[in-house]
Amino acid sequence: MRTLKPVLAAAAFSAAAVGVMIPAGSASADPVAARTEVRDVSAQELNCDETKARYGSTGKVYMYNGTNCAGSAMCKDYNNDSNYASGGSCTGSDNNATSSVLNLGWNTSGPDDVRLYTKTGYNGDNIGCVFRGTAWHDVGAAHGWKDNTASSHRWESC
DSSP states (O other): OTTHHHHHHHHHHHHHHHHHHSOTTOSOSOHHHHHTSOOOOOOTTOOHHHHHHHHOOOSOEEEESSGGGOSSOSEEESSOBSOTTSSSSSOGGGTTOOSEEEEOOOOSSSOOEEEEEEEGGGEEEEEEEEOTTOEESOHHHHHTSOSSOOOEEEEEOO
């Protein structure tokens, strides 16, 4: 029995050492938590197509006040947002201010498309769905909607 104790002690020490090498919480089954490790796009000089070409998939959807993704994105979100007027990544003046949208989202276990709604709580009219890797350069002109009507968005499969 005595010769077994050092072996067991060594095995316990090895297991503890491995536990130290693997950060707690590094693996997550939560797709939302997995999306939090994304790059941010803040390239003000780029239009929608140039931003997509430069940054590929960042994990977020970007809403712009100007057409063709002009200026900085007013709202950048990797999550659902049920009310642009408060809470979430889109807040206050972002409500009813979207003129263009760029979806650079990705999700390993869920939908990659983003559906926009005219009312909070994913209610009102369904403005449409922005597929992963695509942009709406002018929400009003391209989709028959008046610009600046989006009040909520949700990640869905379109």
